[in-house]
Amino acid sequence: xxxLAAQVPDLISFAxxxxxxxxxxxxxxxxxxxxxxxxxxxNVLQYGGTRGYRPLLESLTNVLTSRGIxxxxxxxxxxxxxxxxxxxxxxxxxxxxxxxxxxxxxxTGAITAFSNVQALLVGVPQxxxxxxxxxLDETFQRQTSSGRRVKFxxxxxxxxxxxxxxxxxxxxxxxLEWAAQRDVLxxxxxxxxxxxxxxxxTEAETRPIAADDAPxxxxxxxxxxxxxxxxxRVGWVSAPPEIASRIELAKQAGDLCxxxxxxxxxxxxxxxxxxxxxxxxLREIYQxxxxxxxxxxxxxxxxxxxxxxxxxxxxxxxxxxxxxDAGRLLxxxxxxxxxxxxxxxxxxxGTGNAHIRLSFSAPSADRIREGVRRxxxxxxxxxxxxxx
Amino acid sequence: xxxLAAQVPDLISFAxxxxxxxxxxxxxxxxxxxxxxxxxxxNVLQYGGTRGYRPLLESLTNVLTSRGIxxxxxxxxxxxxxxxxxxxxxxxxxxxxxxxxxxxxxxTGAITAFSNVQALLVGVPQxxxxxxxxxLDETFQRQTSSGRRVKFxxxxxxxxxxxxxxxxxxxxxxxLEWAAQRDVLxxxxxxxxxxxxxxxxTEAETRPIAADDAPxxxxxxxxxxxxxxxxxRVGWVSAPPEIASRIELAKQAGDLCxxxxxxxxxxxxxxxxxxxxxxxxLREIYQxxxxxxxxxxxxxxxxxxxxxxxxxxxxxxxxxxxxxDAGRLLxxxxxxxxxxxxxxxxxxxGTGNAHIRLSFSAPSADRIREGVRRxxxxxxxxxxxxxx
Numbered sequence: 151x152x153x154l155a156a157q158v159p160d161l162i163s164f165a166x167x168x169x170x171x172x173x174x175x176x177x178x179x180x181x182x183x184x185x186x187x188x189x190x191x192x193n194v195l196q197y198g199g200t201r202g203y204r205p206l207l208e209s210l211t212n213v214l215t216s217r218g219i220x221x222x223x224x225x226x227x228x229x230x231x232x233x234x235x236x237x238x239x240x241x242x243x244x245x246x247x248x249x250x251x252x253x254x255x256x257x258t259g260a261i262t263a264f265s266n267v268q269a270l271l272v273g274v275p276q277x278x279x280x281x282x283x284x285x286l287d288e289t290f291q292r293q294t295s296s297g298r299r300v301k302f303x304x305x306x307x308x309x310x311x312x313x314x315x316x317x318x319x320x321x322x323x324x325x326l327e328w329a330a331q332r333d334v335l336x337x338x339x340x341x342x343x344x345x346x347x348x349x350x351x352t353e354a355e356t357r358p359i360a361a362d363d364a365p366x367x368x369x370x371x372x373x374x375x376x377x378x379x380x381x382x383r384v385g386w387v388s389a390p391p392e393i394a395s396r397i398e399l400a401k402q403a404g405d406l407c408x409x410x411x412x413x414x415x416x417x418x419x420x421x422x423x424x425x426x427x428x429x430x431x432l433r434e435i436y437q438x439x440x441x442x443x444x445x446x447x448x449x450x451x452x453x454x455x456x457x458x459x460x461x462x463x464x465x466x467x468x469x470x471x472x473x474x475d476a477g478r479l480l481x482x483x484x485x486x487x488x489x490x491x492x493x494x495x496x497x498x499x500g501t502g503n504a505h506i507r508l509s510f511s512a513p514s515a516d517r518i519r520e521g522v523r524r525x526x527x528x529x530x531x532x533x534x535x536x537x538x
Numbered sequence: 539x540x541x542l543a544a545q546v547p548d549l550i551s552f553a554x555x556x557x558x559x560x561x562x563x564x565x566x567x568x569x570x571x572x573x574x575x576x577x578x579x580x581n582v583l584q585y586g587g588t589r590g591y592r593p594l595l596e597s598l599t600n601v602l603t604s605r606g607i608x609x610x611x612x613x614x615x616x617x618x619x620x621x622x623x624x625x626x627x628x629x630x631x632x633x634x635x636x637x638x639x640x641x642x643x644x645x646t647g648a649i650t651a652f653s654n655v656q657a658l659l660v661g662v663p664q665x666x667x668x669x670x671x672x673x674l675d676e677t678f679q680r681q682t683s684s685g686r687r688v689k690f691x692x693x694x695x696x697x698x699x700x701x702x703x704x705x706x707x708x709x710x711x712x713x714l715e716w717a718a719q720r721d722v723l724x725x726x727x728x729x730x731x732x733x734x735x736x737x738x739x740t741e742a743e744t745r746p747i748a749a750d751d752a753p754x755x756x757x758x759x760x761x762x763x764x765x766x767x768x769x770x771r772v773g774w775v776s777a778p779p780e781i782a783s784r785i786e787l788a789k790q791a792g793d794l795c796x797x798x799x800x801x802x803x804x805x806x807x808x809x810x811x812x813x814x815x816x817x818x819x820l821r822e823i824y825q826x827x828x829x830x831x832x833x834x835x836x837x838x839x840x841x842x843x844x845x846x847x848x849x850x851x852x853x854x855x856x857x858x859x860x861x862x863d864a865g866r867l868l869x870x871x872x873x874x875x876x877x878x879x880x881x882x883x884x885x886x887x888g889t890g891n892a893h894i895r896l897s898f899s900a901p902s903a904d905r906i907r908e909g910v911r912r913x914x915x916x917x918x919x920x921x922x923x924x925x926x
Binding site: 159163167169171172174176180183184187188191192193194195196197198230231233234236237241250259262263266374379380381382383399402403404405406408409410411412521 | 554556557559560562564566568571572575578580581582583584585586618619621623624629647650651654763767768769770771787788790791792793794795796797798799800803902
């Protein structure tokens, strides 16, 4: 996507799920890095432990507690972004041919990480409040009765990538119950939790599934990439101790340790309260951008385009007007100076060509408006009878 | 090893292969980080491309050329330390049951990375100038005639971890010829190349196997961890384009990208000539430490302990006096306030209990002397008839 953007001058990209770099706490990060490097504490630039920098692991207690999750140190591992956590979870839990149940649609990075270990990804349709429970159990039964082993259900409960949807609290509990009944693990990927939009979502609604997981059935993943900065590759996983130990071993062979300067800078941002103080502002900024995009889409498309209102996070998931194909529209959109991700990338069942994922997180308000205007022109162009 | 060190006060550790933190170019790294973060170039803290920061990829040309290696941009990928490169190479090239030929002994991180993808690691004995060619071909033949597929030979040609040995130039060429004849790839892991000891090794002797690899049979790995700092997790791999593309895909699912601030800092250290200017001093420092350890060992053990003189790198590989077992000696050594790594960790055939790896890179000269004194006491204690 980066190289595409380089080819078209002034291209507006709604494609990558990048945070807005103007939100990065530049001064705090610079001051932290400078102080750490001036201090010449050998450990700042030395190999670190595979589990991560101990004080940062400890300060995750605050983060997890604020989300309602009780977890011990032995359950936690810092990872090289939460993408690495997905990769390690796949390597540790999955054998070739194992089934992973995923939402239709779901995050592409999870699809590739689990597919890379030869797992079979099977999609379950979503309702507006999350994965359909009836379809979930039916899918499970179908898979197990074909002799396959369903290892876990993968969900992004808060402001899902790509749909922006939120799983209802009631459904979260139901999923936990279902997982117990069927003896299946849940991998809960939660990078956007802090980025709820207060005008349509309360903090209480973001309560992770892991918060109600007494028996140790949930593997919980999150990250500092959306709330501090992704160029510092720091995510984490909290998993039942036995699984955490296996993840640690896999990580040791994977990269020995996560970048130590990165972890130390993140720790300073936590310790100094930078992160906590930063969150309300982040919610405000992304909520405003969401509104700008929604308003622009409404004004340009009317009822031609439909979408569930994003209740947090980075993405708006739009259904194209009848007959339009997201993949075939893309080069036309590009010629009009705007790009997005076609829906098919997020579906493990080959569908999704009527959807597009529009990311409103990185561009400025003006660019969002202009990008939507261009998208509207592209759609208009595509619907001309003469259009290829 | 870190946690062991924490339990025994004043423990001297010859165990981990850590660089000396006083050699890290602290000021240059701090200045680079500060300037980059003050500049607020959004890309410094944003997600980066999976292949790595383009100018750093380009400046690898200088590094590779100085080692005699011709390589194009499309062959290169920056990795989260060279451990990640090992992991990715294993994932991309190996299927369960494939054979990897390794030196006896070899680097533990390669053993775990390749074992994690269910490869079969088969050891080949080394001579003083590197892997024994006769044994190599015999092992290859034995494996292939048992119906197994030998995918690659893994070697650390320069100042091997753990032996400190150097493969002779003649043997490097012979390995390349052998690989062509047997249609096997070579994975050449070269993190220590710049750290040759001028009193016993010339730069010419470190010429990588990849330098003479016209047909694209060698996958070359190296790192900035030993020459700048390992806390910045930046390594790289140079591989034939088709393999590089597959490594890129695996890396994308593995961690999306290597830490961007880390890559930018490393680039600044390259661009400003910090790295190049730093190398002669590093060689001097580690050569001096090697001498301190060799002198102390000679003075305390006489002929009781034997080792090949390390010609570069971080390690001295010692054979214990007759009858002593490295694993059983370890708790005694620890009680005497010194630790090392027992040789068995480096052998894929279960042998190695008569050897210990002593790392002289991190401790100061005084600590090296004191550590060797403690080791001598431990050995003396272990040889008492009453000792367990």
